[in-house]
Amino acid sequence: MEKERLFGKTLDELKAVAAQVGLPKFAAKQMADWLYKKDIRSIDEMTNLSVKGREALKEYYEFGLTEPTKVQASIDGTKKYLFPTDHAKFIETAMIPDDDRKTVCVSSQVGCKMGCLFCMTGKQGFQGHLTAGEIVNQIRSIEENGEVSNIVYMGMGEPFDNLDNVLKSIEILTDDWGYAMSPKRITVSTIGIIPGMKKFLETSNAHLAVSLHSPFDEERKQLMPIQTAYPVQKVLDEIKSWEFGRQRRVSFEYIMFGGLNDTPAHAKELARILNGIKCRINLIRFHPIPDTPLKSSNEETLQSFKDLLNSKGILTTIRASRGQDIYAACGLLSTKALVKKEEEPDY
Ligand SMILES: C[S@@+](CC[C@H](N)C(=O)[O-])C[C@H]1O[C@@H](n2cnc3c(N)ncnc32)[C@H](O)[C@@H]1O
Numbered sequence: 001m002e003k004e005r006l007f008g009k010t011l012d013e014l015k016a017v018a019a020q021v022g023l024p025k026f027a028a029k030q031m032a033d034w035l036y037k038k039d040i041r042s043i044d045e046m047t048n049l050s051v052k053g054r055e056a057l058k059e060y061y062e063f064g065l066t067e068p069t070k071v072q073a074s075i076d077g078t079k080k081y082l083f084p085t086d087h088a089k090f091i092e093t094a095m096i097p098d099d100d101r102k103t104v105c106v107s108s109q110v111g112c113k114m115g116c117l118f119c120m121t122g123k124q125g126f127q128g129h130l131t132a133g134e135i136v137n138q139i140r141s142i143e144e145n146g147e148v149s150n151i152v153y154m155g156m157g158e159p160f161d162n163l164d165n166v167l168k169s170i171e172i173l174t175d176d177w178g179y180a181m182s183p184k185r186i187t188v189s190t191i192g193i194i195p196g197m198k199k200f201l202e203t204s205n206a207h208l209a210v211s212l213h214s215p216f217d218e219e220r221k222q223l224m225p226i227q228t229a230y231p232v233q234k235v236l237d238e239i240k241s242w243e244f245g246r247q248r249r250v251s252f253e254y255i256m257f258g259g260l261n262d263t264p265a266h267a268k269e270l271a272r273i274l275n276g277i278k279c280r281i282n283l284i285r286f287h288p289i290p291d292t293p294l295k296s297s298n299e300e301t302l303q304s305f306k307d308l309l310n311s312k313g314i315l316t317t318i319r320a321s322r323g324q325d326i327y328a329a330c331g332l333l334s335t336k337a338l339v340k341k342e343e344e345p346d347y
């Protein structure tokens, strides 16, 4: 019988585990401490549980951590970790050091079904959701565990297409019984799946980032098929009904495609549709992927686009491209080659 993993369970779920194996109720909190606050990797090391209790636990459960099988390092210090997931699939995680910060960019799915034209993960197609444990393991099982200052859900996958597991992972990272991290150190990036975004805003205090890429309906539709189901205007209407500011931030990601979405008219329309939202815009250089006519804007255009938005009162920055030499930069994570051929979907 395949054993279930304890790592990735919430306190409530651990209470049910304790009841199932005949451990006292308070053992749930003890298990949470061992899982999320201490540096052990086996049930045998949970020494404040009775020996009998540990044996009962081991009948059905394993601790549940997964080691990375490959680590690559970029010349700029960024690292990329490869983790196996269930059913012979793989995900990638990036760790980006910056002065005194260490930001981990976690994946939420194996591949992605959203089909954005410019994204390597999108090209891979969808192979599966990650569990909460598999998401948190990307922080716990890297060499920098314990030194991570920020977490961004900007790796493989669309977080709000795997909402329950993503929310559960945030609960484990932020609750007192878990990692007890401030939600201000966590940012979730979405293409704007409105129902998921709404639930996220209701249940967590982590920051929100929305991938915008064009203020014009038809153009955005060409780049991001999701625009048909959830037009950006509706996404913004929802965002306007929430309070953002210092406590909780909303930012918009905007990839600059040369000769496509980088004109002054785009900047002016962006400023118009974002009017009234306390936000920041992050301009991203396009990281080229195979077989695409898309190209990145030149540095001059990036600067003038940024200046125009700033002059219109929208705080705009240009995101540094990190880890490009090891394909760890935004949108380049993909494990297509590692997924068994027969499991690949048609696309
Ligand atoms: C890979 S996505 C994951 C999170 C979520 N699915 C989203 O799209 O916001 C993270 C960010 O990378 C951006 N991205 C995707 N492909 C890119 C590429 N080739 N170059 C630069 N950024 C890219 C996305 O637009 C998004 O802002």
Ligand code: SF4
Binding pocket: 112, 113, 114, 115, 116, 119, 120, 121, 122, 123, 155, 156, 157, 158, 191, 331
């Ligand atoms: S940009 Fe985000 S939503 Fe679009 S395909 Fe890539 S991972 Fe999926």
